[in-house]
Amino acid sequence: MAVIGVGRFIQQRQDFEDAIARSYQVEMGARTRLAEGIGAETARDAIATQANKRDELRERISDDTRDTAILVAAGLIAGLTGALLLFSGLIASMRRPLEELVDAAGRLAAGDRRARVEIGGLSETAALGAAFNEMADELEREASQRDQLDRLKDEFVLTASHELRSPLTSVQGFAELLMLERDSLTQKQVETVEIILDNCRHLVRLLNDLLDLARSDAGRLSIQAQPTELAPLIDDTVRTMRAQTEPAHQTLAVQIEPDLPLVNVEPGRIRQVLVNLLTNAHEYCPEGASIAMTARAKGDEVVLAVIDDGPGIPETQLEQIFERFTRGDAGLTQRVGGTGLGLAISKSLVELHGGRIEVDSTVGQGSTFSVRLPAAPAIGAGGQQRATAEAG
Amino acid sequence: MARILVADDSETILLLMRTRLELAGHEVQTAVDGQEVTELVGENEPDLLLLDAMMPRKSGIDALRELRAAGVAVPALIVSAHQDASDANAPTDLEVSGYINKPIDFDRLLEEIAALTQS
Numbered sequence: 001m002a003v004i005g006v007g008r009f010i011q012q013r014q015d016f017e018d019a020i021a022r023s024y025q026v027e028m029g030a031r032t033r034l035a036e037g038i039g040a041e042t043a044r045d046a047i048a049t050q051a052n053k054r055d056e057l058r059e060r061i062s063d064d065t066r067d068t069a070i071l072v073a074a075g076l077i078a079g080l081t082g083a084l085l086l087f088s089g090l091i092a093s094m095r096r097p098l099e100e101l102v103d104a105a106g107r108l109a110a111g112d113r114r115a116r117v118e119i120g121g122l123s124e125t126a127a128l129g130a131a132f133n134e135m136a137d138e139l140e141r142e143a144s145q146r147d148q149l150d151r152l153k154d155e156f157v158l159t160a161s162h163e164l165r166s167p168l169t170s171v172q173g174f175a176e177l178l179m180l181e182r183d184s185l186t187q188k189q190v191e192t193v194e195i196i197l198d199n200c201r202h203l204v205r206l207l208n209d210l211l212d213l214a215r216s217d218a219g220r221l222s223i224q225a226q227p228t229e230l231a232p233l234i235d236d237t238v239r240t241m242r243a244q245t246e247p248a249h250q251t252l253a254v255q256i257e258p259d260l261p262l263v264n265v266e267p268g269r270i271r272q273v274l275v276n277l278l279t280n281a282h283e284y285c286p287e288g289a290s291i292a293m294t295a296r297a298k299g300d301e302v303v304l305a306v307i308d309d310g311p312g313i314p315e316t317q318l319e320q321i322f323e324r325f326t327r328g329d330a331g332l333t334q335r336v337g338g339t340g341l342g343l344a345i346s347k348s349l350v351e352l353h354g355g356r357i358e359v360d361s362t363v364g365q366g367s368t369f370s371v372r373l374p375a376a377p378a379i380g381a382g383g384q385q386r387a388t389a390e391a392g
Numbered sequence: 393m394a395r396i397l398v399a400d401d402s403e404t405i406l407l408l409m410r411t412r413l414e415l416a417g418h419e420v421q422t423a424v425d426g427q428e429v430t431e432l433v434g435e436n437e438p439d440l441l442l443l444d445a446m447m448p449r450k451s452g453i454d455a456l457r458e459l460r461a462a463g464v465a466v467p468a469l470i471v472s473a474h475q476d477a478s479d480a481n482a483p484t485d486l487e488v489s490g491y492i493n494k495p496i497d498f499d500r501l502l503e504e505i506a507a508l509t510q511s
Binding site: 162169170174180200204 | 412473
């Protein structure tokens, strides 16, 4: 409509311009006649008439221009409104499926494997939705396969560790039986049986470690924490460990700060961690090395540390040291008999207690492994719980 | 010196147990499953049961449950191949006197037997 209006306006304007031009021609004729002195009166009238006629024409042009402008503006507004309505409809029909996609993608990323979208709307958004659902199906298939593999692995480790224990019991038991009659054995036979027993103990340690890891992976490694006094536990552990460090002429010093706060732990598990750390220090340090076990309170934590002056751990190995099957350079010593699982398990156990395990080491100077455990809220002598603020 | 009934599905373990316990002066009877345990307890009235937690046909735990239901109060130790024997999920109402892990620490086992059969 606006186009027709504008066309008509241009045509009309051309007509008016032509009329104005003709009016000038008429006026020019009149002025020529006036200059030649022919009919001066008529010519003056004609000039005045033409001037008036042109004014009138110009006014009509300006009126028409305004009308056309209004018409054009109205047309534009109508057109834009139409386009806007059209687009907002389009946007609305894309927006809902897109919002749903964003929502589903978020849920999928957060671990909801069932997140899917309803396919619909424009063909483009429908295609996008179908592609998303296909991807989510594939992810769900893979995840469930992985879960099943994980379950099989955990089950396998649990069963293997269980089934291996019976024959191991026999081997160890009969070797011990032989040792009961060591007086009737030759020196060589005694040494042989000792090797069998050593390896049995190593196998038991490996089985226990594997079982702990499988339980940890399956989320079944649990602790039964109780308020525990660390000093006797440490003393006892160190005393047991001296059976190994003394033959290697390693000193094993203990330094326990007096009045350590209690910690909420399962004593057997913390002992296991300390045995792991002390065994590592013993096995990786040369004969005559100094090993120290310290315990002190720091803020609302108790820090247990195993410090040695052994070969230290290169920086490149420090990062992976708490990962399973990571072992220090075996070339350093022949005595290393660990499973490569001890530190991984120690880390799991310490974290289960709400603590942290850290290592600090300099090659050639030694290593320090620290275990930080949260102190238990203080218990008064009469068994009454003091305010936590007071304890801190 | 006590009369001990040992149950395990492994003949080798039974031989090991018999040898070690007899060396310590005990009188040993063996059973290969829970069914045999319930039969032998009725016949021989042992002073102590040493039962493997997991045996085919009838487990040590099932046998003990039957015995307790029948009013037999003989002390019983459960032997388990679980690292942490109390994991064996034995019900608490069976009056189990203790748990023994495999591989067996015989020094500890003999101490426990002595403590349970003193009277």
